[in-house]
Amino acid sequence: MEYDKYAYEPFAVTVDLAVLTIRDGALQVLLVERGQDPYAGHWALPGGFVEPRESAETAARRELAEETGLADVTGLHLEQLRTYSEPDRDPRMRVVSVAFTALLPDAPEPRAGSDAARAGWLPYDSAGPLAFDHDTILADAHERVGAKLEYTCLATAFCPPEFTLGELQHVYETVWGTALDRPNFRRKVLATPGFVEAVPGAARLTGGRGKPAALYRAGPATALHPPLLRPSREGRPA
């Protein structure tokens, strides 16, 4: 290991954000429209350079605040996904990008950044094809979030501070793309200590009709034991 700082062609280090939310009953992702080449006019994940004195995590949270326009992003779930480092992933120069996933409960309208023509929420299913390798990053983020719903209490990160069990179930169904049995889901969630806490006396009408649903808050638990497994992928060992 030599440590001549200028021995190599410099690497740029960036962060890319896969910011997911649930809007209009569908999984949506925050995208920006590129204003310049390469990929001018294409949608891309928001992101930017890691600055000289900040970590990738710090950079990701800064970018998240800038792109969403949210005043306080301290409580939001932000998680490192993986790092993408193929030599030609950006045609201009060598860019190594640390990707993050963020989960948002509500969906404020984003604001366009400096080099982005537009910014907005797009349904996950109609999001591609994206610039660079961002399709891969987004797919990896979806897979990671889907897997984490199984064995963590992450689903509450998609919900507002107070939510109904129907809304929580909808998070699972939307991310997994499968329907769940409501009675069983309900029992499972309530049987996991610390997953949710009842808000005494509170109730809310959800679909305009039907019985008002009791409200819950996210509890202190982070892990699900035993896990809440997806019904799919049975008998597919390979």
Next chain:
Amino acid sequence: MEYDKYAYEPFAVTVDLAVLTIRDGALQVLLVERGQDPYAGHWALPGGFVEPRESAETAARRELAEETGLADVTGLHLEQLRTYSEPDRDPRMRVVSVAFTALLPDAPEPRAGSDAARAGWLPYDSAGPLAFDHDTILADAHERVGAKLEYTCLATAFCPPEFTLGELQHVYETVWGTALDRPNFRRKVLATPGFVEAVPGAARLTGGRGKPAALYRAGPATALHPPLLRPSREGRPA
């Protein structure tokens, strides 16, 4: 995003490897003794620079081959762990490191590299304290591998091409640090289609005594459904 390559202090991008194996019935990790400051004389994870035309994965596999001296590392399990990017993790300059975990079945004696005074296998439990933030990386690797044993067929990556179920169980017990019930473990493994495949007629004596054990090969499956959960951590929701 400006793309002036020299606008910032350059970032170095490196890979660090947490290479784990099971030797003498214990979890061991491949370490190198640093020959120079900082941390001269301390043990560290092997690693090195990502070269201009290679991805982090390619660099990791190259380093793995160099450090272990194995001729063919193509089949070995190598997995990206996460990226460590705290600004002061290396006192000399800004180094962003992509960490990988590798799992080895047998344990060839490593050879010392260019800047390493020595290289060797050390028991996981007596490995610290390491140079830089390598204690954190190693602990993260252990946690990740332990978690992946639960829901993937990864354990076979610690085993030679043909192995007994007792050896496979020993992988779980060593990584998790808990004892497992042999009959139940056996049933669970054999009930998962594609986890292991019997080698017809083959058997081997393991401890010098006892009934010869049937031999198995790793099967085509990669996932475990349902998972094989660790017995510990019950009733700890927080």
Next chain:
DNA sequence: CCAAAAGTGTTATCGCTACACCCATGT
């Protein structure tokens, strides 16, 4: 009264745990 959504109850089955027990081999 009907539709819609929340919430409760019930039963069969599956998987896991905790054992007891038998088999084959070396000393």
Next chain:
DNA sequence: ACATGGGTGTAGCGATAACACTTTTGG
């Protein structure tokens, strides 16, 4: 004979899946 490790059997329990059913609201 006995210690050691491999392998089989089984009873009980807990969690889940797949329902039927009741309750409360708006139209």
